[in-house]
Amino acid sequence: MSIKIIHTSDWHIGRAFSSTFEDQDTRSHLKVARFEVIAEIVKIANAENADVILVASDIFENQGVSEQEIRKVLANLQDCDGRVVFIPGNHDPLIGQFNSPWKKMVAIKKSENILVAREPKPIGLLKAQLFVLPSPLLTSLN
Numbered sequence: 001m002s003i004k005i006i007h008t009s010d011w012h013i014g015r016a017f018s019s020t021f022e023d024q025d026t027r028s029h030l031k032v033a034r035f036e037v038i039a040e041i042v043k044i045a046n047a048e049n050a051d052v053i054l055v056a057s058d059i060f061e062n063q064g065v066s067e068q069e070i071r072k073v074l075a076n077l078q079d080c081d082g083r084v085v086f087i088p089g090n091h092d093p094l095i096g097q098f099n100s101p102w103k104k105m106v107a108i109k110k111s112e113n114i115l116v117a118r119e120p121k122p123i124g125l126l127k128a129q130l131f132v133l134p135s136p137l138l139t140s141l142n
């Protein structure tokens with residue numbers, strides 16, 4: 001049998017682009033475009049019958065990402081036919097801040113198809129035909 005994985009990373013949801021672009025319209029456009037790209041990735045994943053979308057770190061720009069933005073990420077993923085696995089990286093480490101976006105996401109998400117790698121332990125998928133071996137960052141320094 002074959003397994004299809006779409007690998008992506010560095011969505012940096014919540015990035016304000018304030019040091020990159022002075023123009024407010026450009027910044028707003030880029031913030032919106034990040035969510036549209038998620039929907040596009042899901043569209044491609046479904047068209048390709050991908051089993052898993054693996055999002056390997058820096059999904060969020062920082063720990064201060066809003067609940068509204070997390071809900072938008074989840075909304076853009078809701079039509080995904082396969083599994084989605086998130087691995088926290090140096091911009092969005094798992095622990096260290098009270099309001100970690102991952103704590104919020106795990107509390108909000110309803111879909112069993114969306115997984116957050118919260119431990120450096122194998123995650124069995126597709127009836128144990130595929131194992132993801134994540135190394136989620138616990139702080140931004142490790």
Ligand SMILES: [Mn+2]
Pocket residue numbers: 010057058091
């Ligand atoms: Mn990055």
